[in-house]
Amino acid sequence: MLFEILTTGSMLGVMGASYYYKTNYNNDGDKILKIAENCGLYTKEEKIRLYRRSYNKKSKYTEYVYKIPLGLELEDFTSKYGKFKDGLNNSSVRKIELKEFKNLKLNQNILKQIQNIINNRTQLNKEIEFEYDGMLKIRVYDEGLRKEYPFTEDLFKNLKKWEVPLGVSLQKVINIDFDVASHVLVGGSTDMGKSNVLNLIATVLLHNNPEDIKFTLIDLKGGLEFSNFEHLKQVKNFATDAEEALEALENVKAEMTSIFTMLRSKGFKNVKKANIPTRHFIIIDEAAELASAGETDQEVKKIKIECENIIKDIARRGRASGMKLIYCTQYPTTETVSSQVKRNLLARICLPVDTATASTVVLDEGGAEKLPDVQGRAIYKRFRKVEMQTYLIDDDLINKVIEPHITFKTRGEKSSASLNNEKTSETRSYTTIFKEV
Structure with a gap:
């Protein structure tokens, strides 16, 4: 039977x-x-x-x-x-x-x-x-995109040096090569997966280029999104408000100027021609917080204007010096994304937004307002737009990648990744303090 x-x-x-x-x-x-x-x-x-x-x-x-x-x-x-x-x-x-x-x-x-x-x-x-x-x-x-494609360690393999797999389209994996597309504009409404995209990019770049990468992380949502990365030895500047952002950006500008001076003295047009392997990624999460338009406090407004001017300079001249700008906002408007910055950010990633106007700010055309209400669904555009589902990277994999590169900036300080991987113990440490008299 x-x-x-x-x-x-x-x-x-x-x-x-x-x-x-x-x-x-x-x-x-x-x-x-x-x-x-x-x-x-x-x-x-x-x-x-x-x-x-x-x-x-x-x-x-x-x-x-x-x-x-x-x-x-x-x-x-x-x-x-x-x-x-x-x-x-x-x-x-x-x-x-x-x-x-x-x-x-x-x-x-x-x-x-x-x-x-x-x-x-x-x-x-x-x-x-x-x-x-x-x-x-x-x-x-036969079927549309799934709602989730987990990022696995196999995806680290067979990538070019500065290449990152962003997600999956109907026909193929969508990669971005930062040796070709130097700067990226990322936009999308709240809770649509923008932070996951930033964590994905930073993790892959760190994994594949630990000795050749620098980060400046400007996290204007209180520093929470990049908290895992804050104490990496590759992180040269970390900012959580406008004043700290200005200091970080001034450091970047000084480094950029120094590199230009060196290149000019040796007769090279850019770091690639000079065979300089290091690349410095400036990632700004929630750039709307640096917009000077509408700011009523005159001192803060002055700081934000200076930040905007340096960001424009990085977008315009950064490529030759190895500076890569990743500029992100959940409020895509003409005030938060100026035309001077946008025209130098040729690669665009737009997650779901609520209006065609917001889509146009990021992509120069509509389309993102019609995306399904799915976290991680996005349009990637360099020359023509393609819909994709971005890879979802989990915290365990992020912590596994960053753990070997953590340096403690305060003696005895533990990283969040270390704390998550340790069992609680009742040990006590003592520090001897020598005071000059």
């Missing part, structure tokens, strides 16, 4: 899978035609016509290639993105999982268990992409 049940289950699984693909994939091309017609994407003379269809097994998508009528453009279709996506996902389908048959319990309810497996349905979760190269290409992915 057991053999018969399993055999029947296997056959039903194959039939279910066949039914699933036959009824839910082969007719997507027809659905697209119907959606286009219902959206008015046609002219008096003609409608869009299917030219070719192909399936990509590796990336798991079907590509439909259409010829579109004269007078229509790509924007006509991308503006209807939501209607196409909802139309292709407007039903649930029968989905039989063969592994469920392994969990069958041999009792009087076995037939009901099998029936539940057979009647299992799942909501479609297809994702689509548009492209135009003389023909309209619409790629329909």
Whole structure:
């Protein structure tokens, strides 16, 4: 009896899978035609016509290639993105999982268990992409992005020296190479994953370049986001308010000026040409706190203006001296992200924001306001934008990477990472103090 049940289950699984693909994939091309017609994407003379269809097994998508009528453009279709996506996902389908048959319990309810497996349905979760190269290409992915992709230690491998894997798009892993894209603008609403992105970047850079990296960390949310990194030997400046930020930025500017003097004296145009391996990353979390616009305290306003001027200088001249600016805000406005800074920050990462205006401040175009309300979902843009789910890095891995590089700035001080990894003990230490008389 057991053999018969399993055999029947296997056959039903194959039939279910066949039914699933036959009824839910082969007719997507027809659905697209119907959606286009219902959206008015046609002219008096003609409608869009299917030219070719192909399936990509590796990336798991079907590509439909259409010829579109004269007078229509790509924007006509991308503006209807939501209607196409909802139309292709407007039903649930029968989905039989063969592994469920392994969990069958041999009792009087076995037939009901099998029936539940057979009647299992799942909501479609297809994702689509548009492209135009003389023909309209619409790629329909079997499934969209997951809500979470954990960062694992394997991802440290096979990276270029200053390369960081940011996340996963529908087709590939999205990497940023800081030897190519020197400065980055990061924006996104509160609690959407911006701090995770910063921790991810800092951790990967530290892991792969412990001897060649310096950090200036300006954490204007009380210093909590970068507290794990504060006592690293690679951290040269750490600031938690505007006054400390000015001091840190002045130190960076002095270092930058010194490097320029050295390069000029030796006839080099930049640190790369001079074979200088060190790179200095200036990470500013919540740059809105340094915006001078709207500041009523005149002394504080003066400090913030000086900070803004140095940041503009780093954005403009930092690349040649090995200075890399990562400029972040959860309030993307023209006041918090000046045009002088932005035009030098060519790589952009925008997590979900509430308005098209905020998206435009970061990306120079809308799109991020339409992202799903998922932590870590983002648009990465250097030349063209691509949606991705950023990798999620956990505190245990961060602490594992930073622990060997911690230096205690106060005798007897313990790092948060050390405290987390030690058992509580009732030991007592004594310090002898010598006083000059």
